Amino acid sequence: MTGLSMKHLRYFDALARAGHFGRAAESCSISQPALSVQIRELEELIGAPLVERGGRNIRLTALGDEFAERAHAILRSVDELEELARVAHGPLSGRLRIGVIPTIAPYLLPDFIKSLALRFPNLDPRPREATTQKLIEDLLEARLDLAIVALPVSEPALAETALFDEEFMLVRPQEDAGKPVPSADRLHEMRLLLLEEGHCFREQALSFCNIEARPPRDMMEGSSLSTLVQLVGAGIGITLIPQMAVAIETLSSNVCVSRLREPRPSRTIGIVWRKSNPLASQFSAIAEIVRDAGLHKQAQSGDTLAQAR
Numbered sequence: 519m520t521g522l523s524m525k526h527l528r529y530f531d532a533l534a535r536a537g538h539f540g541r542a543a544e545s546c547s548i549s550q551p552a553l554s555v556q557i558r559e560l561e562e563l564i565g566a567p568l569v570e571r572g573g574r575n576i577r578l579t580a581l582g583d584e585f586a587e588r589a590h591a592i593l594r595s596v597d598e599l600e601e602l603a604r605v606a607h608g609p610l611s612g613r614l615r616i617g618v619i620p621t622i623a624p625y626l627l628p629d630f631i632k633s634l635a636l637r638f639p640n641l642d643p644r645p646r647e648a649t650t651q652k653l654i655e656d657l658l659e660a661r662l663d664l665a666i667v668a669l670p671v672s673e674p675a676l677a678e679t680a681l682f683d684e685e686f687m688l689v690r691p692q693e694d695a696g697k698p699v700p701s702a703d704r705l706h707e708m709r710l711l712l713l714e715e716g717h718c719f720r721e722q723a724l725s726f727c728n729i730e731a732r733p734p735r736d737m738m739e740g741s742s743l744s745t746l747v748q749l750v751g752a753g754i755g756i757t758l759i760p761q762m763a764v765a766i767e768t769l770s771s772n773v774c775v776s777r778l779r780e781p782r783p784s785r786t787i788g789i790v791w792r793k794s795n796p797l798a799s800q801f802s803a804i805a806e807i808v809r810d811a812g813l814h815k816q817a818q819s820g821d822t823l824a825q826a827r
Contacts, residue, residue, distance in 0.1 A: 519753055524596065526560040528670065529553055530568065533662050537575050584596070594660045596814035601663075601796040610800050611640035617653035621743060625762040626666065629811040637740035637807060649716045657792055664791040664801060666808055667674040668718050676790045677798065681809040684761040684816060686723065686774045686783040689746075691753050696773035702727055702778070709755035711746045714739040723758045724782035746812035760785065761810060787812055794809045 531548055533553065535822065536542040540753040543553040556789060558660050567584035578586060618627060627645055634643055645664065646653075653665040654673055669678055688699060695784045713720040740746040742769055746757040759767060764775055789796055790806055 521563050522560070525591075526556060527705055529556045531586065531589050533557060533569070533576070533791070534578060534582070534590075539576065550610055551744070585730055590659075597660050598794070598796055602756055610638045610797070613642045614664075614804075615644045615646065615662045617656060617662045617663065617667075618647055619650055619667050619718065620647055620667075621668075621717065621763070622644065622666055623647040623715070624759075625766055625815050626808070626811050629814055630808055631652070633811060634804070634805045636781075637803065638698055650718045651716070654790075657790065660792070663795065664789050664804065665791050666787065668722070668785045669788040669790075670786075671790055673790070674793060675794075677793050678788055678790050679802075679805050680786050680788040681805060682812045682816070683784050683786050684812070686726065686758045686779065686785070687761055687764055687819075688778050689750050689759055689768070689773050690756045690776070691750060692772045692774050693753075694756075699776045699779055701781075705756070709738065710751050711740060711755045711757040714741055715741070722783065722785055722821065726758075741765055741791060744787045747773060758783070762815040763820045767817070 523609070529548075532546050533542040534537065537546060539553055543550040546553060557569060564581070564585070566581050567579050568585055570577040570579055570582075623645070631643055631645070634641060646656075648656070650667050650671065653662065653667060654671055654676070656662040657665055658673070658675060669680055671678060688705075690697075705827050710723075710727065712723055738749070740749065743757075743759050743763050747759065747767045748771060749755065750757050770773055787808075789801065789808055791801055795801075
């Protein structure tokens with residue numbers, strides 16, 4: 519097929535995934551008219567329509583569906599060839615797409631990125647923050663190279679490396695500082711502020727508090743740990759946050775932080791990547807940097823807790 523290029527395949531793949539010309543154009547960093555021209559050109563090369571136009575969203579034709587599947591497979595293979603070439607050049611270099619869940623990203627990324635730049639000066643890290651489910655999807659579709667998440671993810675195509683464990687800390691209004699730390703059963707009876715659905719930290723907190731999938735009516739939700747801590751400071755309720763978040767989230771908040779009673783809830787932080795990724799043999803060095811950054815952040819949180827006593 520004369521004239522077919524990788525650019526055609528990448529633009530069509532973006533359109534097939536987005537289902538919308540505007541969003542696809544944005545993901546490709548081009549204008550919507552330019553994307554439309556490229557898709558029209560591809561259809562002329564194919565000799566048949568690939569897209570049903572009309573309405574806000576687009577639909578692929580039967581040929582478009584099959585073409586999208588084949589194009590995506592080709593693009594994945596090309597990406598893996600590029601990664602294979604990078605391995606042959608020695609130390610990690612070039613683009614590295616790193617996914618991080620929201621309850622880790624703000625606290626771990628600054629130290630991690632700085633250490634990564636010192637260890638691999640020719641590496642171009644591209645961090646992306648998203649929920650675990652989205653990161654796993656992007657890993658499997660080769661849109662990410664690795665992800666920093668709470669384990670386990672239990673996906674057969676992915677390799678997992680555990681790095682460190684961290685406790686969940688109880689955050690209460692400052693006036694509760696002298697009160698005994700409540701048990702998990704008692705937390706169930708209190709007004710609990712948790713992240714909205716889709717966050718794995720929410721599910722872990724619900725499990726510890728013995729709250730079933732249907733939470734209490736008076737439980738409140740927030741989109742970030744920062745929001746939850748500020749609401750606690752306003753006297754609205756209590757919340758749980760991961761240990762690495764303590765130093766940052768409680769810095770200017772009218773709250774107190776306590777360790778929970780035994781058995782204390784915790785999570786395991788690790789990194790995951792596709793087993794087929796040619797760079798997998800070099801990811802152990804990345805794992806070490808993530809572990810060091812995480813332990814450093816935990817130490818900072820430990821200092822914050824000690825000063826609060």
